[in-house]
Amino acid sequence: MTDASGLEVIGASVQVKGTSTGVVTDFDGNFVLENVPEEAVIVVSYVGYRSQEVSVAGKGFLKIVLKEDTELLDEVVVVGYGIQKKSDITGAVASVKGDVLSKQSVGDVGQALQGRMPGVSITSQSGSPGAAPTIRVRGIGTVNDAEPLYVVDGMPVSSISYLNPNDIASLEVLKDASASAIYGSRGANGVILITTKAGTVGKTTVNFNAYYGVQTAINNLDLMSGPEWYDFQQKVNETRSSPIDLSKVDRNVSTNWIDAITRTAVIQNYYVDMSGGQGGITYTASAGYLGQEGTIKGTDYERLSLRLNANNKINDTFTVGTNLSTSLSTRKTVLESDEAFSVMSTALKMEPVVPVKQADGKWGYSSFADIYNPVATIEYSNTKRKNLDLVGSIYGMVNFTKDLMFKTSFGVDLRRIDDSDFIPQYEVSPSQKTAESTVSRGHTSYLNWVWENVLTYEKVFGRKHDLKAMVGYTMESTRNESFSASKNGVPGNSDNLQYIDAAQSANSDKASGTAWESSMISYLGRVNYGYDDRYLVTASVRVDGSSRFSANNRYATFPSFSLAWKLSNEKFFKNLNAHWIDMLKLRGGWGQIGNQNIGNYLYQNVLTSAQQYQYLYGKPEEVYQGVTAIALGNADIKWETTESTNIGLDIALFQSLTLTADWYSKTTKDMLLTEPIPGHLGFESGPVTNVGSVRNRGFEFSAQWQKQLNKDWYLSVGGNIATVHNEVLSLGTGSALVGGTVYNRGSATRTYVGSTIGEFWGYKTGGLIQTEEQLAEVRKLQPNAGLGNFIFLDLNGYEADGKTLTGKPDGKLNDADKTSIGSPIPDFTYGFNLSVNYKNFDLAVFFEGVHGNEIFNANRAYTFSTGSSFQKNRAMLNAWTPENRNTNIPRINGDDNNDNLRLSDFYVEDGSYLRLKNIQLGYTFPKQLMQKIKVQNLRIYVSAQNLFTVTDYTGADPEIGQLSTTNYLSRGFDYGTYPQSRTITGGVNITF
Numbered sequence: 001m002t003d004a005s006g007l008e009v010i011g012a013s014v015q016v017k018g019t020s021t022g023v024v025t026d027f028d029g030n031f032v033l034e035n036v037p038e039e040a041v042i043v044v045s046y047v048g049y050r051s052q053e054v055s056v057a058g059k060g061f062l063k064i065v066l067k068e069d070t071e072l073l074d075e076v077v078v079v080g081y082g083i084q085k086k087s088d089i090t091g092a093v094a095s096v097k098g099d100v101l102s103k104q105s106v107g108d109v110g111q112a113l114q115g116r117m118p119g120v121s122i123t124s125q126s127g128s129p130g131a132a133p134t135i136r137v138r139g140i141g142t143v144n145d146a147e148p149l150y151v152v153d154g155m156p157v158s159s160i161s162y163l164n165p166n167d168i169a170s171l172e173v174l175k176d177a178s179a180s181a182i183y184g185s186r187g188a189n190g191v192i193l194i195t196t197k198a199g200t201v202g203k204t205t206v207n208f209n210a211y212y213g214v215q216t217a218i219n220n221l222d223l224m225s226g227p228e229w230y231d232f233q234q235k236v237n238e239t240r241s242s243p244i245d246l247s248k249v250d251r252n253v254s255t256n257w258i259d260a261i262t263r264t265a266v267i268q269n270y271y272v273d274m275s276g277g278q279g280g281i282t283y284t285a286s287a288g289y290l291g292q293e294g295t296i297k298g299t300d301y302e303r304l305s306l307r308l309n310a311n312n313k314i315n316d317t318f319t320v321g322t323n324l325s326t327s328l329s330t331r332k333t334v335l336e337s338d339e340a341f342s343v344m345s346t347a348l349k350m351e352p353v354v355p356v357k358q359a360d361g362k363w364g365y366s367s368f369a370d371i372y373n374p375v376a377t378i379e380y381s382n383t384k385r386k387n388l389d390l391v392g393s394i395y396g397m398v399n400f401t402k403d404l405m406f407k408t409s410f411g412v413d414l415r416r417i418d419d420s421d422f423i424p425q426y427e428v429s430p431s432q433k434t435a436e437s438t439v440s441r442g443h444t445s446y447l448n449w450v451w452e453n454v455l456t457y458e459k460v461f462g463r464k465h466d467l468k469a470m471v472g473y474t475m476e477s478t479r480n481e482s483f484s485a486s487k488n489g490v491p492g493n494s495d496n497l498q499y500i501d502a503a504q505s506a507n508s509d510k511a512s513g514t515a516w517e518s519s520m521i522s523y524l525g526r527v528n529y530g531y532d533d534r535y536l537v538t539a540s541v542r543v544d545g546s547s548r549f550s551a552n553n554r555y556a557t558f559p560s561f562s563l564a565w566k567l568s569n570e571k572f573f574k575n576l577n578a579h580w581i582d583m584l585k586l587r588g589g590w591g592q593i594g595n596q597n598i599g600n601y602l603y604q605n606v607l608t609s610a611q612q613y614q615y616l617y618g619k620p621e622e623v624y625q626g627v628t629a630i631a632l633g634n635a636d637i638k639w640e641t642t643e644s645t646n647i648g649l650d651i652a653l654f655q656s657l658t659l660t661a662d663w664y665s666k667t668t669k670d671m672l673l674t675e676p677i678p679g680h681l682g683f684e685s686g687p688v689t690n691v692g693s694v695r696n697r698g699f700e701f702s703a704q705w706q707k708q709l710n711k712d713w714y715l716s717v718g719g720n721i722a723t724v725h726n727e728v729l730s731l732g733t734g735s736a737l738v739g740g741t742v743y744n745r746g747s748a749t750r751t752y753v754g755s756t757i758g759e760f761w762g763y764k765t766g767g768l769i770q771t772e773e774q775l776a777e778v779r780k781l782q783p784n785a786g787l788g789n790f791i792f793l794d795l796n797g798y799e800a801d802g803k804t805l806t807g808k809p810d811g812k813l814n815d816a817d818k819t820s821i822g823s824p825i826p827d828f829t830y831g832f833n834l835s836v837n838y839k840n841f842d843l844a845v846f847f848e849g850v851h852g853n854e855i856f857n858a859n860r861a862y863t864f865s866t867g868s869s870f871q872k873n874r875a876m877l878n879a880w881t882p883e884n885r886n887t888n889i890p891r892i893n894g895d896d897n898n899d900n901l902r903l904s905d906f907y908v909e910d911g912s913y914l915r916l917k918n919i920q921l922g923y924t925f926p927k928q929l930m931q932k933i934k935v936q937n938l939r940i941y942v943s944a945q946n947l948f949t950v951t952d953y954t955g956a957d958p959e960i961g962q963l964s965t966t967n968y969l970s971r972g973f974d975y976g977t978y979p980q981s982r983t984i985t986g987g988v989n990i991t992f
Helices: 109-113 177-186 226-237 257-261 343-349 374-379 772-778 874-878 927-932
Strands: 013-016 022-024 041-045 052-055 076-079 082-085 093-097 120-123 134-137 149-152 155-157 168-174 191-196 202-217 265-278 281-293 300-313 318-333 383-399 404-423 438-461 465-488 510-531 535-546 555-566 581-595 606-608 614-617 622-625 628-631 640-653 657-674 688-708 713-723 725-731 737-741 747-751 759-762 765-768 790-792 819-822 828-838 841-851 854-857 908-910 913-924 937-945 949-951 981-991
Touching (some): 022 202, 076 168, 109 120, 155 383, 155 438, 168 177, 177 191, 177 535, 177 555, 226 874, 257 343, 265 981, 535 581, 555 640, 819 854, 927 937
Antiparallel strands (some): 013 022, 041 052, 076 082, 093 168, 149 155, 168 191, 202 265, 318 383, 383 404, 535 555, 555 581, 688 713, 688 725, 713 828, 747 759, 765 790, 854 908, 913 949, 937 981
16 A cells, blocks of 8 residues: 555555454555455545545455545534534534644643634633633623533533543534534534544554643733833822832832743643554553643643543444543642732732842832732742543444444543642731731532433435434433632641641631532434435434423423535536536525523522621520522523524635635524612522523635645645624613723723623723813813823713713713723634645644734733832833823823823723744654664654734733633733743654
């Protein structure tokens, strides 16, 4: 067996069709099959080449030439509860192979997927090792949990952070309702299907992959040096009513606090897998280790992962198997996403004239403000989380006939989380200190089990009618339990004393615990019908019953259908002699899918007996425990339902170019929101009701061209682009949703009918006051304004009731004049790739980017404030003066009588960026040379991640997520986000 260039193909799978008999090719590309019937058909397959079926026809010798898989029209992709040829897909399904994901030096699958698929937005919430990115499919469809459903080897899982990217064979994303409705109440936010590697019949193959590299923090900040800050504060003092005493600091001290908290960090990864099979048994076993230091000191992440996939075809009727993986990880973190005290935020605030440590060895601290020394914060941080993840399933299949098959599987998703923290007794400054040490412990136990039963029927009638039908029944149950405890007064700092029982302070112990559980049963079915490989129909329905709803609305039905027309297979099309068009397919689909990620017990009144509800009563007085209602239940809540329409076009040209275009509209109805109720009713919050609605619309396009140009050259070029328009259609009777507080200045995001989710909200500015005439006019609205101050625009006013907006200026400047000043949601996202192979060299380049989104740079409240002593952005040196009017930085005014830093568009910056996400150069040693040392394949490479970024954003890094996975009202807010890392690695791939 050879490839098109005549080189022997080593390790290709050769199997007798319909049997378990098979081998793999040896170092010379040869294979031997014994006792093969004359009428047998040989199936040949190898990664990167088209599978072939070769008739034996009584021959004793076969010469097989494999062809590059360039058109990929018959590539098989995973769909819900089954597989389909890519050319037969009727819904919106995107796919990426595992070897693409594993080429990046990242530990998380989501990070490797970033920019690879149109309509799949992936944003890192933090650059901290072990931090999971936020993944959104076709926009944000709800203000509740918009996390997609993850399914690994058919098993729904709560997270994919345990997965090793090297274990993945393929990843598919079901983007529209016609594709994901088969998952019913969990498919509203998209479905990500991951298939891990499986073994093949033949000799055992061992792969070893390793890389080692260094990481540095991406830092675009331009902050003042110590002397610059000192001289600037002297100028500010001239305008302050109460000047700060600069004699307390040394002008010649110049501490770069970002450099003080960051480091060059090491990342290393080692992975080995072994796969093979004999007879009816195939297997794959793997082990991996990832060790990653954080670029901010005091943070790191380690993960050990193990996986075993095994399949035993007992005979032509019965097959059993298992997919089992386990992961043990440890993550050390420092405080993030806290405007006041996080390490990154305080590093941005601390004056550069403060030393990390003073000459006497004591910690340096600010003489003017209560800013924590971030290096000391790291020194005394001991926050650690250990995760044990066990995810696996066992399955059995029965082939009643060649057309009818039944599969039953039972899977478990088991998670154990152990949290620990120790804060020693210390004193850095009058405000940054602890009176006594504190030890804290926490534990979370999560268990989800799923039992699935699926009956599948596949048959082709009369060569033209292709029918596939599936029905199924599933059950699942989930339980989560957690507790935490803390106590003060540990007698020392030794690790051996960091336990609750070692703490000595009486009455300082605290403990809390909670649990929840839910369950669901489902009935599902799907029919795929194709006529003459021209007309394709897919229809599915799923009925879900969930314990998260009352008996009134416990069950819901989610239908979908989609159609496809292969115009290229029509007679009239073939008569056009457009042989350069390999396939032209038009798709359309509609469906309804649900979202049950809404929390538990919302239909019930919730009572609490918390400590603050104790009271004194009687003579003598005694403490009695009270019970009060904190949440009003709603027995009529029902499923959030997303209705989706999709129209798509697939084109394949010249046996080398594939094009895909989709237009979609996705509307979430019955979105759950908390309705306001009068406070005198005694509830802390009102009932959760189905009153909200959000719509996402957009266009997606992807293209990929790949061709073997000649014996030496192979070239592949591709790209994708996606738009999304997010709009809130209804919020019920409640007021707008607000979030994103900034330095005690109120909320800077507002979500209202007609807006995007988490839209930035504040005053619009009209430039700086330049002349006395202009100043006189501005003072009618801003009486404390001066030359060089911001002009804030009067855009609106109130009616006489003081509530209704007129939509017209009213000669007053107040909250009525606040308006939309930007959105964190980009106009479009994109990515493009280039792969070049020349002889034994290979080069892969991948760019990704976003355009049209804004970032709310909340750090400007500190770094651009003239009324404070905080560290300053160097742009402040270009502040307005009578001699320097061509600037957008207001004049220096220590008292800031005009309140120039009120929430306005001054904080809002363009968040667009283009980033070289990955570049890798590799060399594969000649096979003839490797055969001499009994190595099948040896490749070495160098790689770089996030090598450079093109952006106008002035913060550390333009990739800004949100404070938490579900806090969409903080999306695009930069409080001092842990920056992403620039990574350089070298690695090796060896196959034995």
